[in-house]
Amino acid sequence: MKFQIKHEIKGRMRVHMAQKRMTFAQADTLLYYLHSFKYVTSVQVRERTGDAIICYVGDREAIIDRLRKFHYEDVEMPEGLIENSGRKVNQEYQDKLVYKVLFHYARKFLLPYPLRVCYTGLTSIKYIKEGLQTLAAQKIEVPVLDATAISISMLRGDFNTAGSVMFLLGIGELLGEWTHKKSVDDLARTMSLNVSKVWLKTEDQEILVPVSDIKEGDQVIVHMGNVIPFDGLVTDGEAMINQASLTGESVPVRKTVESSVYAGTVVEEGEVTVRVKEVGGSSRFEKIVTMIEESEKLKSASEGRAEHLADRLVPYTLAGTGLVYLFTRNVTKALSVLMVDFSCALKLAMPISVLSAIREASLYNITVKGGKYLEAIAEADTIVFDKTGTLTKAEPTVAKVVSFNGQSTDELLRIAACLEEHFPHSMAKAVVDAAEQRNLAHEEMHTKVEYIVAHGISTSINGKRAIIGSHHFVFEDENCRIPEGMQQQFDELPKEYSHLYLAIEGELAAVICVEDPLREEAEAVVNSLKKAGISKVVMMTGDSERTARAIAKRVGVDEYYSEVLPEDKVGYVEKEKEKGRKVIMIGDGINDSPALSAANVGIAIRDGAEIAKEIADITIGADNLYQIVTLKLLSDSLMKRIHKNYRTIVGFNTGLIVLGVGGILQPATSALLHNASTLLIGLKSMQNLLTD
Template sequence: MKFIIKHEIRGRIRIHLIQDRMSYKEADILQYYLERLEEVTHAKVYEKTADAAIRFTGDRTAVIRALKAFHYSEVDVPAAVIEHSGRELNAVYKEKLINKVVLRLARRWIVPYPVRAVYILCRALRYAYKGIQCLAAGKLEVPVLDAIAISVSVLRGNLQTAGSVMFLLGVGEILEEWTHKKSVGDLARCMSLNVNKVWKVEGGQQSLTASSEVKAGDLVRVHMGNIIPFDGVVTEGEAMVNQASLTGEPLPVKKEEDGYVYAGTVVEEGELTIQVKEVSGSTRFEKIVTMIEESEKLKSSLESKAEHLADRLVPYTLLGTGLVWLLTRNTTKALAVLMVDFSCALKLAMPISVLSAIREASMYHITVKGGKYLEAVADAKTIVFDKTGTLTKARPTVKEVIPFGEKSADEMLRIAACLEEHFPHSMAKAVVKAAKDKNLEHEEMHSKVEYIVAHGISSRLDGKKVVIGSYHFVFEDENCAIDEEHRERFDNLPEECSHLYLAVENRLQAVICIEDPLREEAAEVIRGLKDMGFEKVVMMTGDSERTAAAVASRIGVDEYDSEVLPEDKARFIEKEKAEGRTVIMIGDGINDSPALSAADVGIAISDGAEIAREIADITIAADDLYGILTLRDLSQRLMERIRGNYRKIVGINTSLIALGVSGVIQPTTSAFLHNMSTLAIGVKSMEHLLK
């Protein structure tokens, strides 16, 4: 690619591409390419000027080299990224806004007054019709006020006032629609599927295949805890499928042979083989957009109260108008009340505030599924953390494999990886990665794998029963034993590691020692949460009492509980809620999903199990835990903004009514100031909450 450097400072460069014009698609491809460069921290592409602003770390040489190597045709971009980028949407609404202003000015300066008057009358009739429709439906809402204000202005001969009111209402509608669609689009993109590989079934064998290579008609196996990547028909197996993300159903639905499953739903129990019917990601995207637009999840209680208040205020505005006219017999003063209504500002500012906050959260790699969750995060007093993969590193590593039988450590690791690769847990990923790093091939050599949540895995290998999992599962549930000659070595396992126990035919064969170091920022984040108003910070883990106590003392939590099962976490959260506390749960695994569902707000780590992300109300990036502090800060600022907007709207509009009734300002001025203040508050609500 040919380009010139327009501007450059340390860590930032702005380039201009040498090409005639840049299409929306080309801009999206370049944006996708830049964002995936390791050195690039932020990039923005401007299609109108064919420019790109790039922030990066380290030396610029790597960035320049990557830019020189860039070709539009050689970048493999997912279709959904291009189709739903939002770039064209922004351009369309910018054009709508500019055209509205330009046409307004042109009509005033160029079009003769008689023609302009006819145009205003025609538009006024449309507003009057909407008001009549509202009344016919038995509703006294904002369209009625708009219709009366515009109609009275027209009847009094104040066509200029009527035209100004309609123009400002039109601008407000464009801004509201634009913000809403962009926010919904951004949110839907965050929630869209990101499944890179799937288990493809061919000739009775499973192979890990890139999802982009799967075609309609192919067979795909989906194991417990995994997301269903495509729409399809079940050909084999039986499972309970969580469809909450698409249907809102709180309970999983049983799926069996000949049943239809949808992309984005999650297998909670069992496993399925599905015949793929639809590989396009657009259907999933459209389902999500529909869900968001129809769901009450988008509304916080403050937002809902504001909207209900807006509708309830309409009759009082009409009553106020009538009383002023009865008392003063002055139509101008009565119009001063009618021209200023609280409803318009309340209905515009509140949703924009919430949707803008959701969009802003996505800039920090935080996906929020609704405004009410931001409100709950702002109000929460109790926060519960899972340990493994949440307070500890997102990617634990295998430190050592200790064999307790005749087979070598590598052979034991190979068997463990073969079992663990089917299940989405941080420790399972560590085992699979360790085998891969040692180039240990592990073809499917076992029978059907059974996963017991929060315990372990059971299968058969060469006709022998094989189990791998926690101490409780292997030694207490499965009654496995340790050969006496290995007892001393077993008693001296490294204490600083977490352990996975592998047994064959009820005899311990290996212990996999996994380093699961604490995140460096964990203690600081816990302190920050307490400073931000959390009264109780709790850690719950399936680890031993000794490990849990050591971790709890290092990070400074208020309470901890060890050796807990999934239902124990959910039970604790229900108890806290029963005592009147708003509770946040943060986790990453299948075993966290009951607690994530039970909490007022469930927060999942982005590289955790698909079911955890699907059930969770919010997802944060796995890089570090500072996103939780950002989320709390953003949520509290949003609530402050909503309350501030409410005070501004009431204060400004009450003042305008008082000035109009006292005769200090004319109704035309009242209408202008009212609409300008409404737009100003709406635009201000679109600003970022965090600097």
């Protein structure tokens, strides 16, 4: 496509696309296309001007070549991305804000005074009605205060002050509504499905196919730990389904044949075959938005305190107004108190601060499911890491396969991949990827696969029982044996690798040596977390004592625990909480899910098991552990902003009241300064925290 470079510095260019008008859909398509290029670090696309601002690393010519090859119709967009991008909402509220300001000042300077009075009177009906309804409910809250201030101003004939108060209240409402809607939509988008492939049931086997190939009426098989990709009806199997993402239920629900299941819910236990009822994903987005709107998850304790404090202050403001009039008999001075209250700013600034922080977190590829989790991160003093896929790289690799039964290593790896591909874990993915790299294609040759959490997998191949998993599972739980004459080979297995054991008919068939390299940034992240206020860093793993000890020493954790089961992780988290400590748990596997749920804050790795992401309160990307440090700094900065807002609101408004009672400021001036300060604090609260 044709474009023009309008401005350029090293690592950044602004280009103008050669077209008359850019639609919202085209802007989102261009944004997705550029963002998916490996050299691009950030992109902004402005549909009004048709410009794109691209920040990149590496070769400039690669970016230009990428732009030359761009055509809107050639880009395959993920389902629901354009429909729910939020671009239309942003323009809608920007236009509303501009029109509101222009209309206010045009009316003020162009309308004759009698018409302005009529307009102010009509506009006031809304606020007076809300105040009366609040009183009728036997409450004295913010709407009562607003209605009183507007009513008294108009009774005194001061229609300019009444109009200014309503204008600034309207601006505040608009900004609050805009920020809230954008933050909720951003959160809903990150919680939406990201399933690329599913298991399609055919007459004689399961086939892994792209989601786009699935049609209404197809049957898909969903294994334990995986997300259900479509609304549908269970035709086979039985499972416990976690529906928290749609219903908020914390307890999983049993589903059997003929039960309805919904896209986005997760199989905690069991396995089901689902007949697809609806392929489209837009309805799920709307369901998630509704769930978030109705849920208390968005509310942090600070927001709750701000709302309650704001409402509790209203009677004192009204009483103060009455007392000033009683002692001074001066309506002007009494109105100076009424025109200034703490509640508007408190109710506007705190939610905006929290929602803006959630939005900012998404810029760093961090999904936060509610404001209270940011507050919990700020208060946390203990952090527990799972090892595999968390402190170690999310993509371990198979280093070698050692045969113990005389079969070829390729055949043994093919069998292992056939079992492991059904379950989401970084070790399993390493086996499947190794088989693909060696072009070891296979058909489903086993019976139903059973996954034993934190242990391994069992099934039957050609009538023979086959298992794959940990040393504990294979040799202690299943009592498998090492073939005669192979003990020395077993003892000489390379100790620098993690080991997966494959046994057939009770006898060890192969050991798959998996290289699980430590993340380069792991040690620096642990040190940074300690500097940021985390006093205790713990590592827990199902791996051997030998491997755990080596990793713990390199990373610099305070404590480590090896060969742990899911219940051991939960027990440790609960024990720490009983001591009064605030605990963060970070993991990526099905076996981490109970501990993620038990912790004050559960953080899941985005490439991990679906059930872990479902249960977790926060999700981070798989490519950089520094996001945990960013999250801690963001949370700390949010709490500092909230406390600063408290001090500013109380200090400034107290000063206005004193100046008003002293006769230095007129009510109209007090109202203007109060509402302007509320607006400025709200705008300040929308700014990014980590660039202050």
